[in-house]
Amino acid sequence: MINLTTTAPTFAADFTTLVNARREADADVARDVRAIIARVRDEGDAAVHAYTKSFDRHDLDATGWQIDREEWRAAYDGLAPDLRAALQLAAQRIATYHEKQKPQGTDSTDANGIRTGARWNAIEHAGIYIPGGRAAYPSSVLMNAIPAKVAGVDRIVMVTPTPDGEVNPLVLAAAHIVGVDELWRIGGAQAIAALAYGTDRLRPVDVITGPGNAWVAEAKRQLYGVVGIDMVAGPSEIVVVADGENRADWIAADLLSQSEHDPTSQSILFTDSAAFADAVAAEVDAQIETLATSKVARAAWDANGAIIVVRTLEEALPLVDRLAAEHLELACDDPQALFDKVRHAGSVFMGRHTPEAIGDYVAGPNHVLPTGRRARFASGLSVLDFMKRTSFLQLGPQGLAAIGPAAVALAEAEGLPAHARSVALRLP
Amino acid sequence: MINLTTTAPTFAADFTTLVNARREADADVARDVRAIIARVRDEGDAAVHAYTKSFDRHDLDATGWQIDREEWRAAYDGLAPDLRAALQLAAQRIATYHEKQKPQGTDSTDANGIRTGARWNAIEHAGIYIPGGRAAYPSSVLMNAIPAKVAGVDRIVMVTPTPDGEVNPLVLAAAHIVGVDELWRIGGAQAIAALAYGTDRLRPVDVITGPGNAWVAEAKRQLYGVVGIDMVAGPSEIVVVADGENRADWIAADLLSQSEHDPTSQSILFTDSAAFADAVAAEVDAQIETLATSKVARAAWDANGAIIVVRTLEEALPLVDRLAAEHLELACDDPQALFDKVRHAGSVFMGRHTPEAIGDYVAGPNHVLPTGRRARFASGLSVLDFMKRTSFLQLGPQGLAAIGPAAVALAEAEGLPAHARSVALRLP
Structure with a gap:
């Protein structure tokens, strides 16, 4: 973790270093992914089978290439009632929020009888990638598939790796709740290539969204143009702007909720109180020890954590814009006044009772957001990612x-x- | 040119071959572009200078890196009055059309006081690429820069190569009309890399749009994620659906307006009249000879032209959807009835008096459109490409x-x- 203060003479240089720190994939990943994509394109199912055997350690012909609807239903029925209710609440709130994103067409005719307009249509086939293993999150299923459903996509194809053949019942239950159309046990760059080009078994899709590791993200980037994709995704980040009136344990938990995702995750606190800065630093250290995710959280916080003391919260806002963070918390009494001056952020969480994690699950807005300063030009996942506009003229x-x-x-x-x-x- | 008819026993296979025909860049281009991008990233202005000397045959230190506003103004003042009026009419109509694309934010609070919404902001810096040489079109300046202007972008940076140091006065005049902020005499993959990463001279941008050759398109694809881009652009295409009541010379001219762009352009006619098909084929051959662009048009028509005879115009529509063409003309008495059944097209031109070329220039809708079947998932350039959405929660x-x-x-x-x-x- 680094400590900065805007009054220090080296602040400008130190902050620029922080902004420019790269936490993303390297050239080796790009080369490996190119090879995987080329082989899947050439050999189709045989390549997917071979890569799955090698990377996920199971034989698709033995485990089955797809997971049946009956298994999704069984997983749903087997959920603890509070978890089932939580998933249902999340699904309903996410659907309600995304309904408002449905775009309006236009159609107008001028005095010369010149008609111009635009019509929106859903895409036909969407592919949703859901990671396996540690990051197999049912919330990702909801956040990716529900916008596609609201858009009116004809066929939603979910793919998820099942390392050693093991399925994640929460992911299956979420697939049941959303009502996807197909669920395949494949993952990695090979799954992205299969979705983009199609194979004998798997009909291709038009758009691929969903989180994944560096190989998945790079495969999506390389196949952009063959298909549409949501965004180039990198490690997550949170920026918290908090005055000294906050509870240090609340804000420490918010910072750690990002750090526990991945060793490359970044958590940054801006505060106008040096005493609060110290209190949060101490709380972070204390809380980390108690987390089941302490190893990841400790690595991320040590490498990428930062606490920055500013003269006033307003002073933080241009710095916040330079970071263009995925998540931005404004923990103060009048968050709207700060929000009005923020230009670049993926999603903003306002006030003292809006921890970022509430937005990860049940509030409604999408949790698939631009990372790595891409909020300068990119938006979170939405219904628009599963639709396209045809202009017309008469x-x-x-x-x-x-x-x-x-x-x-x-x-x-x-x-x-x-x-x-x-x-x-x-x-x- | 190929002739197909839906009643032929081999039609399904022949049409699939047509749909899947690849007309795009190869692996060599990708490798060259990777090298150019890496060098510009490492060496900055020195690399841009060297590539410009090598590819465009002029010394930027001698010609100047930028073209001054006074030169844009002089080019504008020097235009023939009808051309000046035409550019002004185009600019005004394009602005009017794109104003309607400005998105609305949302902000709502539920019974529990949970506030959710979304706010749209313009990006700060846009880069507009305009090709030099044969394809230096003032209409491209208008179509790319006006949506950025309407979005409220702070700084619009235009780049255009000036081979042998020669500038195109029409492009300068268009830059003056739109009121871009900077105009640089650089092009190719090196210009895209300079825009994305910035150099000592050129501050980086957030989004890059605009047409270009295979190197430019590939550079944008590779830098997608570092910046936002409009779309992966490939060769153009037009699909015309026309009954036998059309004038063959009109439809032939429409097909040729695509063919004359580039040897890789594609023009396809669907008609329910075999006699009309023959008449158009004869007209195309006759008109080609009279075109100053006959060499390109002949090459494109011979290699990628197609006339497909269908039983009814309705029979063409699922085939049209499979092609998901950039431009679609519906030349018949009730084009709306056909349009209602079309799902995938970049832009649609309805009725007998709406040649595609009217949309290239002055009608209002954007002429930057998804090519190569990408209308399945992508839209034409719009104000949204220069804005991004921040969701919020309280x-x-x-x-x-x-x-x-x-x-x-x-x-x-x-x-x-x-x-x-x-x-x-x-x-x-």
Whole structure:
């Protein structure tokens, strides 16, 4: 963990180092992934089978390539009632929030009878990647599949690796709740390639979303353009802006909720109280010891944690914008006043009673968010990721007479005579 | 050009071959581009200078790295009056159309006082790539920069190569009309890398859009994630669905307006009249000879042109969806009836008086559209490409009491104790 204060003479340089610290995949991953994609493209199911045997240590022909609906249902029925209710509450709230994202088309006609507009349609086939092992989260199923469902996607194909053949009943139960269409026991870059290109067994999809390790993220990046993807995902981060009136144990828990994800996760606190900064640092150290995830949390906090003392909370806001964090907590009495001055953040959690984790599960907004400063230009996952817009145009003779000559002039100036002719022939 | 008819026994296979025909960049381009990007990242301006000397044959220190505003203004003043008016009409109509794309935020609070919403902000820095040489189109300047302007981007940086030092006055005039902020004489993959990573001279941008050759497109693809990009762009295509009541010379000109772009462009006609099919084929051959662009148009039409005779226009629609074309013309009396059944197309041109070229210039909708079947999942360029959405959430004690326990249950089930604790500590 590093301690900074904006009054220190080296602050500007130290903060720039923090902003530019790279925590992402290297060239080796890119090369490995290129090879995997090429082999799946060439060999199809045989390559997927071989990679699964090698990486996940099971034989797809023996375990089955897909997991049946009956197994999803059984997993759902087997859930503890409070967990079942929690998943249902989450699913319902997520659906309600995402319903509001459905875009409106436009259709208007001007005085010359020139009609212009845009129509939104859902994509046909969506692929949802859900990691296996440690990061097999049912919340990821809900957060990825529900926007696709709300968009009106025809076929939602979930893929998830089952290392050593073991399935995760929570993931199965979530698949049942959302009502996906297919669930395949495949993972890694090979699953992304199979979804993008299709194989004899698996029909290809149009968009792939969902979290994954560095290989999965790199495969999605390399296949962007063959399919649509949600975003290039990197390690998570949280930035907390908190005054000295907060409880140190609450804020420490918020910082650790990011650190426990992965050793590359980043947690940064800005506060205007040096005493509070010290109290949170002490609380973090105390709480870490009690966590079942202490090893990961300790590694992340030591390597990527930061506490930055600012003169005023306002002073933090331009720094917050430079970090363009995935998650931003504004823990103070008037969070709206700060939020009004923030331009770049994936999702913002306002006030003292809004820990980031509430947004990970049940509040409604999506937890798939831009990481690694990408909130400068990218948005969280939404219904729009599963839809696309077709613009349209309709002219009659009068409309063409009004604007056609300008098109002819421009086409000729650009040296495109067939463009000009296609308009000119239709002019009176 | 190939001739197909849906009644032929080999039609299904022949059409699948047409759909899957690849017309895009190869592995060599990807390797070259990786090397260029790495060098620009490491060496900055020195690499950009060297590549420009080598590829564009001029010395940036001699010609100047940027083109001054006075030169844009002079180019604008020097335009023929009809061309100046045409560019102004285009700019105004494009701005009007794109204004309607500005997204609405949401902000709502439920009975438990749980506030959820989303806020849209413009990105700060946009890079617009405009090709030099044959494809230096002022319309591309308008179509890329105006959505950025409407979005409210702070700084629009245009880059365009000036081979042998020669500038294109039309491109300069368009830059003046839109009011971009900077105009640099650099191009190719090296310009994309400089925009993405920044150099000592050029501050980096957040999003890069605009057309380019295979190297430019591949550089954008490789840098996707470092910056946002509009789309992976490939060769253009047009699909025309026309009944026998059309004029063959009009439809032939429409097909050729695509073919004249590039030898890889594709033009496909579906018609329910075999006689009309023959008439169009004859017209295409006749018109090609008279075009200044005949060499390119001939190459494209011969290699990638197709005329497909269908029993009814309705029969064409599922085939049209499989092609998911950039441009789709519906040339018949009731185009809306056909449009209602189309799911995948970048932009649709309805009726007999709506040649695709009118949309390239002055109608209003954007001409930057998904190519190569990407209309299955992608949309044309819009204001949204220059904005991003921040979701937000605000709970009080009552709201947290209502949904917090569900979050605790899910966090514990997912094995994330700090997540659970950050919520549980705040519960009564």
